[in-house]
Amino acid sequence: MQGNNHDDVRRHNLSTILRLVHRNGASSRSQLTRLTGLNRSTIAALVAELVELGLAVEREPDHTNQVGRPSPIVAVNEHVVAVAINPEIDAITVGIVGLDGTVHRRIRHAVDAAPTAVEAVDIAVRVIADLRTELDPNARIVGIGVAVPGLVRAQDGLVRHAPHLGWVDEPLAEMLELATGYPVFAANDASLGAMAERYFGAGKGLTDLIYLNGGASGIGGGLIVGGVAIGGVDGYAGEFGHTRVSSSGNTDSAGVTGTLEAEVTRRDLLRVLGLASADADELERALLASDSAEVRATVNAQLDYLGVALAGAVNILNPQLIVLGGFLASLLVVDPERLLAAVAENALPASFGSVRVSAAELGSNLLMIGAAELAFERVLGDPSGFEAVTLASSAAAPA
Structure with a gap:
């Protein structure tokens, strides 16, 4: 993220500084100088303006283990x-x-x-x-x-x-x-889950990632490709739930048969566990604690279908990371080896070798x-x- 010293792009420079402390956390002026390429006096002026606007605050640095004159710390305004x-x-x-x-x-x-x-x-x-x-x-x-x-x-x-x-x-x-x-x-x-995990969670610092969320309303996804959030012409991109993964007659919310959303559902997990409802943490604990053969068979089937969908995404997009949220993260925690095996079976070896699969770090x-x-x-x-x-x-x- 580079700044510019020209006065006519002051707005850009203010934005650059604020984004850095927003996404990276509190930073010293010297760190901001190094990251943006702007000189120290320009950084000082920009920070002062952000403080005046009420968007940032400055505080004295920790003098412990400091060599030379310490640089003030810049952070976003918590209010x-x-x-x-x-x-x-x-x-x-x-x-x-x-x-x-x-x-x-x-x-x-x-x-x-x-x-x-x-x-x-x-x-x-x-x-x-x-x-x-x-x-x-x-x-x-x-x-x-x-x-x-x-x-x-x-x-x-x-x-x-x-x-x-x-x-x-x-x-x-x-x-x-x-x-x-x-x-x-x-x-x-x-x-939005993809954006959050990219800036604040498992995908921090990465340029290519896929996020899939499993919730009460089904399965959706988000894409970051080359460091850019991909929304499509109208913002509808990332509907991984409607990817075909089987030849069954089960239908999803759009009436399409054999899709990921039709085969992998929170509803079925709750049913075999005998639960009326549960949040993601409660569902995960229940799945891990269960010794029911029916529960295990349902989990295995859903992991295999999920692996097919993820493999297709790996082959098309070649991501660095796939992040799973909601009940999909619970499935991953129960048997990560089975899911990875299902992905590997259906993905191109070169692309599979470059990807990691992780549960969302930001949780609820x-x-x-x-x-x-x-x-x-x-x-x-x-x-x-x-x-x-x-x-x-x-x-x-x-x-």
């Missing part, structure tokens, strides 16, 4: 936060995420049935109101990011199709903006962090245009 929302068929989860990637608070509001878009907005508004009472009154809200289990049109946050939720052409971002007064951005949940915070990145992006791209309101002073936010 700059975003609201993150993840609507699902069994719950609406809302969180507050700091500009440093820290999830300060997360509330999971369970629902008895898949909510309508209007119901999801109403629940989110009430949860945001509860969260506002718990946070520092100086917290500054950048906006709201929404991780949706479905197809979301990138330019306006319109949910074109979220089949398990039963949503078709729902103007979710617009509805939330009207209800809260904050700018709202929405995208596919798995695509993954989609909160990914959704928040949507809201943070407008600030990261143009720090000088930063505008936000504090929780204490926001009249537009729900009370």
Whole structure:
């Protein structure tokens, strides 16, 4: 990530500095000088502007084991936060995420049935109101990011199709903006998971990775290719759940037979375990503890189907890393050797030799962090245009 010394690209340079401390954590001015190629006086001026804007803070360095004059440490301002929302068929989860990637608070509001878009907005508004009472009154809200289990049109946050939720052409971002007064951005949940793992999790520092998420609404994916998030012309790329993996008549949410989403389901795992519901951690513990032959047979079948889908992705995209989240991560933990064997059996040897398969590092915070990145992006791209309101002073936010 390179900066530029010309005054006419000050905005670019501010963005460069803020992105570095946002994604890499607190850094010394000397580190920022080295990473950007900018001179020390330019770095000092840029940092001072970010501090004045309320986006960054400076603190004295740790003098321990320092040789020579220590350089001040630059970090993002912890009071700059975003609201993150993840609507699902069994719950609406809302969180507050700091500009440093820290999830300060997360509330999971369970629902008895898949909510309508209007119901999801109403629940989110009430949860945001509860969260506002718990946070520092100086917290500054950048906006709201929404991780949706479905197809979301990138330019306006319109949910074109979220089949398990039963949503078709729902103007979710617009509805939330009207209800809260904050700018709202929405995208596919798995695509946001890929972004979060790339910047803050297992894929940190990598340029080519695939993320697959297994949730209550099925299986989706996100792609990072050559360091660039791949969304497709309308933002619909990464629908790995609809990849054909068998010749069975089982159908997925789109009515397509024999797909990954049709054969590999959280529902079937819960059924053989005798559980009505479970989060990813509870499901993983139950699978590891079970000695049932039926459970083991179901897990083996799902791992084999998952291996076929992953092998196809390896052959086409040649990634460095495949990250599995949700119940797919639970399957991996139960028998990683079987999954890798299934991938190896169907993948080109040269491509398979370059890839690792890992569980998501961010766990239950993954989609909160990914959704928040949507809201943070407008600030990261143009720090000088930063505008936000504090929780204490926001009249537009729900009370």
